[in-house]
Amino acid sequence: MASSHDADATGITRRKSLAALAGAGALGLAGCTQSSDGSDGGDGSDGGDGSDGELSGPINIAGSSTVFPLMSAVMEDFAAQHPGVDPDISSTGSGGGFSNFFCTGDTDFNNASRPIQPEEEELCAENGVEYVELVAATDALTVVVNPDADWIDSLTTEELAQIWESDPAQTWDEVRDEFPNEEIERFGAADTSGTYDYFIESTLGERGHTSDYQATEQDNTIAQGVSGSEYAIGYFGFAYYFQNPDQLKALGIDDGDGPVEPSLETASSGEYTPLSRPLFTYPSIESLGEEHIAEFARYFVEQTTDEDLVAGDVGYVPATEETQEEQMSILEDAIEQAQG
Amino acid sequence: MATDNANADGFGEVSRVRGIAFEYLSLGASVFGLVALGVLLVYVAIDAFDLSNASPEWLLTYFVTLVVPFLAFCLYSADDPAVTRRALGALGGGLVAVAVVFTAIESLLVPIPRLNWQLAYLFVVAAPVAAYLTYVGSNGRPGAVGFGLLGRLVGGAALGLAVGTLFLVFDSLVWFLAYTLGVLPAVGLYAYGRVREASRARTAALPVGFLGLVAAVVLRDVIPTYPSDLLIYLWTIAVPIAVAGGLVVADRRGRTVAAVAAGLPLAVATAGGFWATGAGLPAPTVLLVLVTTGVPTAVYVSRVVDVGEGVVGLALPFLIAGGVVVGALVVEAWGVPAPDPWLDAGFVTEAPSRTPANAGLYPAIVGSVIIIALVAVLSFLLGVGTSVFLEEYTPGTGPIGTLTRILQVNIANLAAVPSVVYGLLGLGLFANLLGLGIGTAVTAALTLSLLILPITIISAQEAIRSVPDDLRRGSDAMGATRWQTTKNVVLPEAMPGILTGTILALGRAIGETAPLIMIGAATTVFNPPSSLFSRFSAMPMQIYTWAGFPQADFRYGVVAAGVITLLIILVGMNGTAILLRNRAERGS
Numbered sequence: 001m002a003s004s005h006d007a008d009a010t011g012i013t014r015r016k017s018l019a020a021l022a023g024a025g026a027l028g029l030a031g032c033t034q035s036s037d038g039s040d041g042g043d044g045s046d047g048g049d050g051s052d053g054e055l056s057g058p059i060n061i062a063g064s065s066t067v068f069p070l071m072s073a074v075m076e077d078f079a080a081q082h083p084g085v086d087p088d089i090s091s092t093g094s095g096g097g098f099s100n101f102f103c104t105g106d107t108d109f110n111n112a113s114r115p116i117q118p119e120e121e122e123l124c125a126e127n128g129v130e131y132v133e134l135v136a137a138t139d140a141l142t143v144v145v146n147p148d149a150d151w152i153d154s155l156t157t158e159e160l161a162q163i164w165e166s167d168p169a170q171t172w173d174e175v176r177d178e179f180p181n182e183e184i185e186r187f188g189a190a191d192t193s194g195t196y197d198y199f200i201e202s203t204l205g206e207r208g209h210t211s212d213y214q215a216t217e218q219d220n221t222i223a224q225g226v227s228g229s230e231y232a233i234g235y236f237g238f239a240y241y242f243q244n245p246d247q248l249k250a251l252g253i254d255d256g257d258g259p260v261e262p263s264l265e266t267a268s269s270g271e272y273t274p275l276s277r278p279l280f281t282y283p284s285i286e287s288l289g290e291e292h293i294a295e296f297a298r299y300f301v302e303q304t305t306d307e308d309l310v311a312g313d314v315g316y317v318p319a320t321e322e323t324q325e326e327q328m329s330i331l332e333d334a335i336e337q338a339q340g
Numbered sequence: 341m342a343t344d345n346a347n348a349d350g351f352g353e354v355s356r357v358r359g360i361a362f363e364y365l366s367l368g369a370s371v372f373g374l375v376a377l378g379v380l381l382v383y384v385a386i387d388a389f390d391l392s393n394a395s396p397e398w399l400l401t402y403f404v405t406l407v408v409p410f411l412a413f414c415l416y417s418a419d420d421p422a423v424t425r426r427a428l429g430a431l432g433g434g435l436v437a438v439a440v441v442f443t444a445i446e447s448l449l450v451p452i453p454r455l456n457w458q459l460a461y462l463f464v465v466a467a468p469v470a471a472y473l474t475y476v477g478s479n480g481r482p483g484a485v486g487f488g489l490l491g492r493l494v495g496g497a498a499l500g501l502a503v504g505t506l507f508l509v510f511d512s513l514v515w516f517l518a519y520t521l522g523v524l525p526a527v528g529l530y531a532y533g534r535v536r537e538a539s540r541a542r543t544a545a546l547p548v549g550f551l552g553l554v555a556a557v558v559l560r561d562v563i564p565t566y567p568s569d570l571l572i573y574l575w576t577i578a579v580p581i582a583v584a585g586g587l588v589v590a591d592r593r594g595r596t597v598a599a600v601a602a603g604l605p606l607a608v609a610t611a612g613g614f615w616a617t618g619a620g621l622p623a624p625t626v627l628l629v630l631v632t633t634g635v636p637t638a639v640y641v642s643r644v645v646d647v648g649e650g651v652v653g654l655a656l657p658f659l660i661a662g663g664v665v666v667g668a669l670v671v672e673a674w675g676v677p678a679p680d681p682w683l684d685a686g687f688v689t690e691a692p693s694r695t696p697a698n699a700g701l702y703p704a705i706v707g708s709v710i711i712i713a714l715v716a717v718l719s720f721l722l723g724v725g726t727s728v729f730l731e732e733y734t735p736g737t738g739p740i741g742t743l744t745r746i747l748q749v750n751i752a753n754l755a756a757v758p759s760v761v762y763g764l765l766g767l768g769l770f771a772n773l774l775g776l777g778i779g780t781a782v783t784a785a786l787t788l789s790l791l792i793l794p795i796t797i798i799s800a801q802e803a804i805r806s807v808p809d810d811l812r813r814g815s816d817a818m819g820a821t822r823w824q825t826t827k828n829v830v831l832p833e834a835m836p837g838i839l840t841g842t843i844l845a846l847g848r849a850i851g852e853t854a855p856l857i858m859i860g861a862a863t864t865v866f867n868p869p870s871s872l873f874s875r876f877s878a879m880p881m882q883i884y885t886w887a888g889f890p891q892a893d894f895r896y897g898v899v900a901a902g903v904i905t906l907l908i909i910l911v912g913m914n915g916t917a918i919l920l921r922n923r924a925e926r927g928s
Contacts, residue, residue: 033565060779060875062860069889072864073694079866088779088862088875091885101860106778218888220895243890313694315890 055292056084063090063097063111064194065217066237067279069314070137071111074303078296085292093217094194095120098282105129108287109297112280113139113194113237114201130285132334134301134327137310138317140238140267141199141275144223144248146230151179154252154259157203157274163233164188164199166208172231180231186213187225187234193217199235202274223248238262239315268317279316283331289338297335301327381907382463383454387900390679392454397676399458405670406663407466413486413659414470414477417650423476427469434465485644485653492636493657495919498912500629503577505709507624509781509871512572514560519576521559522552570613573624578631582606585635589642601642605634683901691866692882696893699886701902705909706868707781707876712850712913714785714872715792719849720842722789723796724831727838730797731804732826755794762791763858771859779860782872787855792845799841803834835924843917850910853880879906 061071068091075087092100094112102110103124115133116124124131143160145152152172155163159176162169163184172179189195191209200209214225219240226234226248241250241262252259255273266272281300287293301324303309310318319327386392411431415424442457452460477483507515526549533542567575586602593601613627644651671678682696690700734744766787770776776783807830815825862877863885869876883902886894 034568035565058875060862065888068863068885069694072692075864076691076693076866079691083867086865086867086870086874088865088877090779090860091863092860101778106860219890220888240890244892309694 055082055295057086057290057292059085059087059109059293059296060101060107061087061089061109061111062092062101062107063109063281064094064113064279065091066094066113066139066193066195066239067111067136067281069239070279070310070316071109071281071300073309073314074300075296077303077309078299082292082295085296087296093192094197095192099123102131102282102284103127103129105284105286108284108293110282111136112282113277114197115280116282117197131282132285132330134281134283134297134331135319135323136279136281136300136304137314137319138267139277139279140262140264140272140317141195141202141235141277142238142241142262143233143235143251143253143275144226144241145233145251146226146228147247147249148230149249152251154254154261156254157256160253161203161207164210164213165204166210168210168212182231185225185229185232186210187222187232188213188215189222189236190215190217195235195237198277199275202277237315238267238317242315264311264317268320276317283334285334285338287338288331288335294335294339297331298328301331378463384900384903386454386459387896388683388904389681390897391459393677394459394679395677396456396458397674398671398678399462401670401676402663402667403462403466405667406660407470409659409663411470411473413656414473414483417477417480417483417486417653418473419480420476423473427473430465430469434469435461438464481650482653483650485650486656487653489637489640489644489654490657490660492640493633495915496633496636497629498916500632501625502709502713503632504622504625504628505706505868506713507573508706508868509710509874511560511871512569512624513566514556516566516572516576517556517559517563518553520552521555522549525549525552570617570623570627573627574610574613578606578609578627581631581635585639588639592646593642597642601638602635605631605638609634681901682897683904687898687901688905692864696891696898699894699898701879701882701905703865703868704877704879704882705905707865708850708879708906709909710781710869710872711785711788711876711878712846714782715788715849716842716846718785718789719792719796719845720838722793723800723842723845724838726793726797727800727804728826728831731801732822732830751794751797755798759791759852759854760858762787763855765790766855766859777873777875779862779875780873781869781876783859784856784861784876784878785872787859788849788852791852791855792849795845795848796842799844800834800838803837803841804830806837807833832924836921839917839921839924843914843921846913846917847910850913851880851906853878853884856881879909 059075061075068089072089075089079085079087090097090101090107094110094114095117097107097110098112098116098120101107103120103126105127110131116131143155155175162175164186168186169175169184171181171183173181175184188209189199196209196215214221216222219236222234222236223240223244226232241248242264250262252261253272253275254260257271260266260271260273262272262275267276270276283293283297288297304319304327305321305324307318310316411427415427418424438461439457442452442455442460446452474483474487478487526545529541529548530545533539533545566572582602582605585605586598589601590598609627609630612630613623616623616626641654644654670676686698687700688705689702690698691703692701693699730744730747735741736744766783767778770783770786771778771780776786811829811833812825815829820828856878861881862875863881865875865877879902883899883906886899886902889895
C-alpha cells in the first residue's frame with residue numbers, strides 16, 4: 001500500500017535495495033526449485049500427496065438432502081485418505097439433483113431417497129447418461145407428535161392415511177373416537193422432497209397428499225412445529241429423531257401386526273412397515289470409467305455396513321452383508337462396462 | 341417557532357405534544373432495531389465461544405488480567421479526570437445495577453436462558469464502556485500510537501492471509517513470470533521517469549508491463565524449472581513490500597534506520613517461511629503474514645520513535661498479549677474450568693466433518709474470500725465505468741438524453757429484482773451458454789457482480805453527481821480535456837462516495853445464498869478451490885446446511901461459530917474499504 005511514496009528516494013538506497021533484490025534472486029536460483037508441472041499444490045504442500053499419488057480429480061455429487069449427511073460422512077473419510085481427490089457435495093433434493101444436474105451430465109453421483117422416476121429416466125436417456133442404482137442404507141420414516149401428547153402412542157396405517165390424505169380428517173376425534181376433539185396441525189416434507197414421494201407411495205397411494213400442512217425441506221422446522229403444539233403431527237427421516245429422542249415422541253405404526261416403533265433394529269429386521277425405505281445413490285457409468293470415481297464408489301459400498309458411521313454418526317440403518325455383496329457386484333459390473 | 345401560528349388575535353399557541361411524541365417514537369424505533377440486533381449478536385457470541393459454560397472465576401481472571409489493564413491504558417491516554425470518573429462510575433454502578441436487575445427479572449418474571457449476570461454485565465456495561473474508552477483513548481497521543489500499532493498488526497496479518505488465500509487459485513508460476521518480466525520493469529521505468537524527470541521512460545512503462553505479461557503467459561509452459569513457491573513469494577511480494585517500507589523510512593530517518601526497519605522484518609519473515617516448511621505449515625502464507633505485519637509495524641514504530649510523542653503507546657500490544665498469557669497461566673495454575681469454544685483454530689483451518697467437534701469452515705472461507713475479491717474488482721470496474729459514462733459522457737437532452745433516462749430507470753428497477761432471478765441468469769448465461777461451468781468460482785463471481793451492479797452504479801452515480809459543477813468548469817477553463825477532468829477532478833472527488841456504495845453492495849454479496857444455490861454451488865467441499873474453474877462452497881451455504889443437521893451441537897454451536905466467522909470477515913472487508921475511503925477523503 002505504501003509503495004506509491006517511494007518517488008524521491010536517494011540513489012544509494014535504491015542501489016542497496018537492488019543489491020538486496022539480486023541477492024534474493026540468486027538465493028532463489030541456487031535454492032530449491034520446482035518443475036513447471038508440479039505447481040498444483042500451490043501452497044507449499046507439494047510433498048503431501050506422495051502416498052496415494054495415482055488418485056486425483058474432482059468428484060461431483062448432488063441429490064437428496066436425506067442422503068446428504070451419509071454421503072458427506074463417507075466422503076470425509078475418503079477425502080482424508082486421498083488428498084488429491086477434490087470432492088463436492090450439494091444437497092439439492094432427489095428430483096432437483098436428477099433433473100438439473102445428473103441427467104444433464106454435470107454430476108458423477110446423484111443421491112436419492114426414492115427410486116429414479118420414469119420422466120427422469122427419459123431425461124437421462126435423452127442426454128445419453130447411463131447409471132446404476134446402488135442401495136446406500138435404510139431409513140425409517142418417523143411419525144412424531146408432541147412429547148406431552150400422552151393420549152396417543154401409535155396409529156394404524158389407515159389412521160395415518162386419514163390424517164394425511166388429500167381430504168384429511170380435521171380433528172383428532174375423527175381419526176379415533178378416544179382422541180380429543182382438537183384440530184390436527186400437520187407438518188411435513190415439501191413436494192420437492194423424496195420423503196414426500198415415499199410417504200405417498202407407502203401409505204397414501206391413490207388417496208393423495210393433503211395440501212393443508214406446513215411444508216418444508218428442513219427437519220428442524222418440522223421438529224420445532226411439532227414441539228410447539230400438543231395436537232401437532234409430523235413426519236421426517238429417522239436421523240433427526242435418532243439424534244434428538246427427548247425432543248419429540250415417535251409413534252408406533254400398526255400395519256396389521258400390532259404397533260411397531262421406529263428404531264434401527266425394527267427397520268433392519270423389516271418389522272417397521274410400511275415406512276422403512278431404502279436410500280439410493282446413482283453413479284453415472286461414464287464417470288465410473290475414471291479410476292478415482294470408481295474407487296470412491298467401491299469405498300462407499302464398503303462403508304454402507306459400517307455401524308458406527310451409518311447408524312451412530314448419521315442415524316440410518318446400515319446395509320446387511322448380503323445387500324452389500326449384491327451392490328458390490330452390480331458396481332463391479334458397471335465399472336467393468338465403463339473401463340473395459 | 342410558536343410565532344409561525346400568529347393570527348389576527350395575536351400570538352396563538354402551538355402544542356408541543358406532537359413534537360415530543362415524534363422524538364420519542366423515533367428514539368423507540370432506533371432502540372428497537374439496535375437492541376434486537378444486539379441481543380441476537382450476544383446470543384450468537386455466547387454459543388460460538390461457549391460462554392454459557394464459562395465459570396465466574398474464568399471471567400473474573402480475564403477481566404482482571406486483560407480488560408482492566410486495557411481500560412487503564414485508555415484512561416491514561418485520555419488523561420482526563422472527568423472521563424476517568426465517568427468510566428469508573430459506569431463500571432461500578434453498572435455492576436450493581438446489572439446484578440440487581442438481572443436477579444430481579446430471573447426471580448420475579450422469567451428465567452433468562454444461557455446468560456448469567458456476570459455475562460450480562462460484560463455485554464451490557466463492560467463492552468460499551470470499553471468501546472467508549474477506546475474512542476476517547478485513541479484521541480490521546482499514546483492511545484493513537486497504541487491503536488495505530490495494533491491496527492497494523494491485525495490489518496497486516498489479515499492482508500497476508502487474504503493474499504495467501506488468493507494465491508491458492510492463481511498460478512504462482514505465471515505470477516512469478518509476470519512480476520519478473522512485466523511488473524518489475526514497468527515499475528522501475530516509471531520510478532526512474534519520476535525521479536529523473538524523463539517522461540519517455542514513464543510513457544514506456546505501460547507497454548513494457550503489458551509485453552511482460554504477454555511474455556509471462558507464453559513462457560509459462562516453456563520454462564521447465566522454477567524456484568519453489570516460497571522463493572517466488574519472497575521475490576515477488578516480500579522483497580517489494582520491504583523495499584517500499586524501507587524507502588518510506590529512508591525519507592525521514594536515513595539509510596541505516598531504513599535498512600534495519602525493512603531488513604529485520606524481511607529476515608524474520610524469511611526465517612519464518614523456512615521454519616514453516618520444516619514444521620509442515622503452509623510456508624508461503626506464513627511468509628506473507630510475517631511480511632505484511634512486520635514491515636508496516638517496523639515503519640510505524642520508526643516513525644513514532646522519530647516523532648517522539650506517545651512512544652509509551654507502543655506498549656499496548658504487549659499489554660494485551662501479556663494479559664492473555666497471564667490469564668492463561670492463572671487459569672491453568674488454579675485449575676479454573678475454561679469454556680471450550682466452537683470457534684477455535686481448528687474451525688477455521690479444517691474441512692467440514694460429520695462430528696460437530698471436528699467440523700471446520702476452511703474450504704468455505706477460502707471460497708467466499710476468493711469470490712468476494714473477484715466480485716469487488718469486477719463490480720467496481722463495471723460500476724464505475726457505467727456511472728462515469730452515464731454521468732460524464734452522455735448529454736442530458738435530446739434523444740440520447742431520453743435513452744439515458746430510460747436506462748437509468750431500468751437500472752434502478754434492476755436493483756429491486758430478487759436475487760434468485762440473478763441466479764437463474766447466471767446459470768443460463770455464464771454456466772451454460774458461456775460454458776464457465778456449473779458451480780464454479782468464476783460463475784459465482786460473475787453472477788454476484790451482476791447482482792450488486794445496480795447498487796454500485798446508482799451509488800457511484802450519486803457520488804459523481806455530487807461533485808460540484810464549478811470544479812468541472814474550472815478544470816475546463818484551464819484547458820483540460822474531458823478525460824483529464826474526469827481523471828483528475830471528478831473521480832478523486834467522488835471516490836469516497838463510490839467506495840461507500842461498493843462497501844454496502846459487497847456486504848450484500850458475501851451473504852447471498854439464493855443465487856449460489858441456483859448456479860449449483862456445492863453445499864460441502866473438503867478442499868479449498870484450486871483454480872477459478874473448480875467447484876467451491878461459500879460460507880452461507882455451509883452454515884445453512886449445518887442449521888439443518890439433526891445434531892443439536894451443529895445447530896447451535898457450529899452454526900454460531902460460522903456466523904461469527906462470517907461477521908469477522910465482513911467487518912474486516914468493510915474495515916479495509918473504510919480505510920481506503922478515509923485515505924481518499926484525506927487526499928482530496
